[in-house]
Amino acid sequence: MTLKIYNTLTRKKEDFQTLEDEKVRMYVCGPTVYNKAHIGHAMSAMVFDIIRRYLEFRGYSVLHAMNFTDVDDKIIHRANELGVDPFELAEGYIHEFEDDLEALNVLQPTIKPRATQEIHTIIAMIEDLVKAGFAYPLNGDVYFRVRKDADYGRLSGRNLDDMRSGARIEVDNRKEDPLDFALWKSAKPGEPFWDSPWGPGRPGWHIECSAMNLHHLGEQIDIHGGGNDLIFPHHENEIAQTESLTGKPFARYWVHNGMLQLGGEKMSKSIGNLVSIEEFLSHHTSDTFRIMLLNSSYRGPLTYNEETVAQAERGLERLHSALRPALPEAAGAAEPTLTALQTQMEAAEAGFIKAMDDDFNSAGALAQLFELVRSINQARAAGASNGDLQPAQTLLRKLSGVLGLCLEEKTSQSGGGADPFIQLLIELRQELRKEKLYPLSDLVRNRLAELGVILEDSKDGVSWRWQ
RNA sequence: GGCGACGUGGCCAAGUGGGAAGGCAAGGGUCUGCAAAACCCUGAUCACGGGUUCAAAUCCCGUCGUCGCCUCCA
Numbered sequence: 132m133t134l135k136i137y138n139t140l141t142r143k144k145e146d147f148q149t150l151e152d153e154k155v156r157m158y159v160c161g162p163t164v165y166n167k168a169h170i171g172h173a174m175s176a177m178v179f180d181i182i183r184r185y186l187e188f189r190g191y192s193v194l195h196a197m198n199f200t201d202v203d204d205k206i207i208h209r210a211n212e213l214g215v216d217p218f219e220l221a222e223g224y225i226h227e228f229e230d231d232l233e234a235l236n237v238l239q240p241t242i243k244p245r246a247t248q249e250i251h252t253i254i255a256m257i258e259d260l261v262k263a264g265f266a267y268p269l270n271g272d273v274y275f276r277v278r279k280d281a282d283y284g285r286l287s288g289r290n291l292d293d294m295r296s297g298a299r300i301e302v303d304n305r306k307e308d309p310l311d312f313a314l315w316k317s318a319k320p321g322e323p324f325w326d327s328p329w330g331p332g333r334p335g336w337h338i339e340c341s342a343m344n345l346h347h348l349g350e351q352i353d354i355h356g357g358g359n360d361l362i363f364p365h366h367e368n369e370i371a372q373t374e375s376l377t378g379k380p381f382a383r384y385w386v387h388n389g390m391l392q393l394g395g396e397k398m399s400k401s402i403g404n405l406v407s408i409e410e411f412l413s414h415h416t417s418d419t420f421r422i423m424l425l426n427s428s429y430r431g432p433l434t435y436n437e438e439t440v441a442q443a444e445r446g447l448e449r450l451h452s453a454l455r456p457a458l459p460e461a462a463g464a465a466e467p468t469l470t471a472l473q474t475q476m477e478a479a480e481a482g483f484i485k486a487m488d489d490d491f492n493s494a495g496a497l498a499q500l501f502e503l504v505r506s507i508n509q510a511r512a513a514g515a516s517n518g519d520l521q522p523a524q525t526l527l528r529k530l531s532g533v534l535g536l537c538l539e540e541k542t543s544q545s546g547g548g549a550d551p552f553i554q555l556l557i558e559l560r561q562e563l564r565k566e567k568l569y570p571l572s573d574l575v576r577n578r579l580a581e582l583g584v585i586l587e588d589s590k591d592g593v594s595w596r597w598q
Numbered sequence: 599g600g601c602g603a604c605g606u607g608g609c610c611a612a613g614u615g616g617g618a619a620g621g622c623a624a625g626g627g628u629c630u631g632c633a634a635a636a637c638c639c640u641g642a643u644c645a646c647g648g649g650u651u652c653a654a655a656u657c658c659c660g661u662c663g664u665c666g667c668c669u670c671c672a
Contacts, residue, residue, distance in 0.1 A: 288601055396665085428611085511637095585634070
């Protein structure tokens with residue numbers, strides 16, 4: 132079995148072949164930190180977290196870089212609005228985003244470079260591009276000369292002449308071509324700056340990623356990721372800069388996640404239809420969000436609304452249902468039941484890998500987990516003991532973990548301290564039921580439910596769990 | 599206007615040539631004092647119109663529609 136990945140560059144699924152055996156270099160574009168991160172950012176980070184976890188599951192060691200753009204126009208404007216230092220502003224949002232990712236159970240990237248920490252590399256790269264004729268200084272700015280790059284437009288499937296006619300950009304007549312983009316921007320009064328051969332200024336947006344890649348991962352990488360709104364111009368420009376300099380293919384696989392849709396539109400800072408990560412997590416768990424992602428293709432748009440969240444929440448509960456213990460007084464299941472469970476375990480694991488190997492088809496993989504859930508619940512209903520269920524439950528936990536799901540047990544805030552008292556109330560209620568004092572037994576059940584303890588009667592006894 | 603993606607049951611969605619996954623919701627049933635959970639059962643002429651093929655949700659052409667990019671964006 133080979134892993135296949137959809138490559139934006141070729142618009143095809145391709146066999147995954149790394150530059151170096153069993154090692155993956157992956158660079159994912161992170162956010163520009165001028166504001167609170169929203170769940171669209173969470174989606175992108177989580178998609179690549181899932182990809183990383185799966186690659187690791189498949190035996191690769193993954194060098195995972197995610198950058199922060201911590202100096203740019205928006206940050207400067209926002210800092211001026213608030214009357215604070217732009218670097219402090221950025222720093223604050225970086226920490227906030229890191230906390231968000233931890234709360235979302237997204238693995239820490241191996242390296243987290245920042246634009247402001249790569250200024251030397253950036254300047255050196257720009258100098259080399261100027262020397263090689265791919266860039267030209269202009270009144271303290273430096274621009275990339277797109278006409279010099281014969282391949283320009285390859286990633287986004289455009290050509291310079293088409294864009295020229297359709298572009299809505301305000302043309303800067305000083306530039307040789309309207310599509311030439313800034314590598315270095317001269318500083319206006321009051322703006323943060325670094326000294327450079329072209330005067331005080333700061334890096335353009337695209338060059339930082341090229342420089343960070345070159346510095347931390349090398350001239351060539353395996354996977355370059357980000358949201359599909361970055362394909363043009365950002366990633367197109369990264370390719371232009373890096374390949375013009377190295378003469379080698381930059382990234383082997385360009386991987387792009389789809390956009391989160393809220394109210395039929397892409398969630399974005401400029402439209403203002405935002406749900407912050409913090410806001411989402413104050414009402415829902417990270418697993419709920421992850422289920423939403425897993426249930427659809429990472430490349431397509433993701434519909435976000437109250438109903439899809441609720442559906443994910445119920446689906447998650449179903450996964451949890453399989454992890455519940457055997458029925459009280461279960462005597463062990465008959466041979467055919469256990470054989471069926473064993474068969475399903477093998478089918479689920481194989482199906483899981485087959486699905487994920489096909490361009491990270493997480494919806495297909497999730498379906499396999501649900502099949503396993505059904506088998507486990509069937510076995511439990513057929514009287515399987517905890518020992519009977521345990522291997523299948525372990526497999527379910529393992530495969531869920533590969534997708535980054537926690538499936539953590541819900542417990543009371545105070546730990547297990549309440550357990551004996553809950554047991555006592557259950558015993559009491561059972562006595563009331565024996566006496567057919569149902570209004571009283573229901574009162575116990577209802578009051579416990581209000582406290583978050585769910586009682587479930589069965590013919591073999593009573594089980595309970597935290598809601 | 600240019601480039602790209604997509605349109606599958608009430609909802610979210612897999613599936614890209616030969617049996618239409620899975621989840622949620624709904625209805626029926628088993629269990630049960632009731633409830634809940636779990637389990638069983640029930641459902642789709644795959645946007646529309648042509649074409650290729652023994653065979654099309656899947657390939658080709660056209661139409662309609664949705665979304666993204668073309669300006670900062672995950």
